[in-house]
Amino acid sequence: MTQTDLPVHVPLATQPLGVLGSLKAARTNLLSILPEIAVRQPMVSGRTGIRWHMIMDPGAIRQVLLEKVDDYPKSRATKNILRPAIGDSLFIAEDAHWRWQRRAAAPVFSHRNVMNLAPVMSAAADRSAARVAAAGDHAVDFLDEMVRTTFDVISDVTFSGEGTFDSDAVHRAIDAYIAEAGKISLLDMLGFPDWIPRPGRLLSGKVVGQMKQVADEAIEARRARGSGDIPDLLDLLLAGEDPETKRSMNTSELRDNLLTFIVAGHETTALTLAWSLYLCAFDQEVQNRARVEVQSVLTGDTATGADVANLPFIRQIVDEALRLYPPAGIISRTAQKHDMLCARDIHPGDTVMIPIYALHRNHMLWDNPNAFRPDRFADRKAVERYAYLPFGDGPRICIGASFAIQEAVIILATLLARFRFNLVPGRQPDPVMILTLRPNDGVWLTAEPV
Structure with a gap:
């Protein structure tokens, strides 16, 4: 299989980069x-100012x-x-402070509550399809x-679309913060103490x-007004x-948890959908097969919550997009105690990274890992648990995973029911990760009504 037969991917380093090279990269x-x-070994270690380890071995993960x-916060x-933007919310908090917040928030994302939000997702999918249709023959940045x-979805399920909260302004503010503050500082790479200011974060804060x-x-x-007839996320x-x-x-x-849900709750799903549509345009046979499934299941041309369980191939496309382009391409921990991972010594203070991008493309774990093959997930039980981690795992697994999957399946199915997507020559997406793995310069496709 040649490189042109494969969807876009990131060229990985073949030579040591050093401190300044690593910072620039x-x-x-x-x-x-x-x-x-x-992508060929279970573990890689080195030193770039501080000791670090990358682990791709499912047992070590x-x-x-x-x-x-608890030994790897x-x-x-x-x-x-992240703390200046989202405080000590669920995403950052540790130990007892994390545990009580998780217990308090868990019922919000129960199966029943997530299913109750499906009509909001279907309505947003319908509006998206209308905008795509209005673009006609012009390419669209998906x-x-x-x-x-x-963002339509998260705004409606958070504040019931009441208009008392400028959610667009919130998103712009956090996006601006992440664009600058999300960049790795030389002080971080050299292990300088936390109390030394990082200038970009001060300004963007x-x-x-x-x-x-x-x-x-x-x-x-809202606390003063009370909840409406149908409780939203804030209620x-x-x-x-x-x-x-x-x-x-x-x-x-x-506030900190709400802002976390607003940003994470739409950013990761948007990326998953953009990459899923790119992959469907990249492989027309997959797209055709998906459309046949959608047309056999949907009673109209908009997917609903009840349809999700009957769209297994659409779910497989979403799963494979999350494998190839995980929104969180790298997660990082700091060891607190001496330990052994893959028979290698871990010291307190070492940075232990789980490079999800490399894990999902590791040749020891996946057959032809750079290829787009949704059928890898036809039998999810056959996928090794800690070889596939788009939402993390363990007690800190993403609390909104079921929300994100349901939303992605509903929107993708709705769009595939109405359009055939095609690549735009010369406008390939470029996978770039600063804080999340985004297609740099967008995902440009044409959409032909079916």
Whole structure:
């Protein structure tokens, strides 16, 4: 199979980069710091200012994410980047502070609540299809379109579309923050103490402060008004409490978690959908097969929550897109104790990375790993648990995973029911990771009505 038979992928490093080379690469595309041997070995170690280890062995990953999760908290660099924007929310908090928030928020994403939100997803998919149809023969950037569509969903399920909260402004503020603050600092790579300021984060943090004030005011207004007939995400969070301690979230805790859900709840799904549409355009046979399934299941031309369970091949496309282009291409932990991973010594303070991008393309774990093959997921039980981690795993697995999958299947099925997607010559997407793995310059496709 030649390179032209494969969907786009990131060229990995074939030579040691050194500190400055690693910094330059990381600030341009974080995935380019990954050594090519990471897709052929179970573990790679080195030193770039601080000791680091990349693990691709499922048993070692299980140890880090499940068996010894308290010994491997999120890395200091990750916390330093995100804390100014989302505080000590579920994504960052550790130990008891994380556990009580997780217990309080878990019912929000129960199967019943997620299914109740399906009509919002179907309505957003329908509006997206209308916009695509209006574009006619013109190419559409489906990254922008999917960001808009999934943001429609998260806005409606968070605030019932009531218009009292400028969610667009929130998204712009956090996006601006991540664009600058999300870049790796030389101080991070050299292991300098957290209290030494990182200039970009100080400057970009000002706009986030204004955004937090807006969010606080919206929360207090809802607290005073009370919930509507059909509770939205904010209502459910306000009503949530730790079943063990009966503790509920105060305004700042609600705000930090709400902002986390708003950003993560649409960004990752938008990326998954954009990559899924690119892959369907890349492989027309897969697209044809998916459309046949959709047309045999849908009673109209918009997918509903009830259709999701009857669209296994659409789900397989989503799963394969998440394998090839995981939104979180690398997750990072800081070892707290001496340990052994793959018979290698781990010291306290070492950075332990799980490069999801390399794990999902590791030749020891996947057959022809760079190829687009949705049938890998025809039997999900045959996929090794810790070889496929688009949502992480262990107690810190993404709380909104079922929400994201349902949304992606509904929107993808709706679009495939109405259009045939084709690549635009000369406009291939370029996978680039700063904080998430995005198609640089968008995903440009044409959409032909079927």
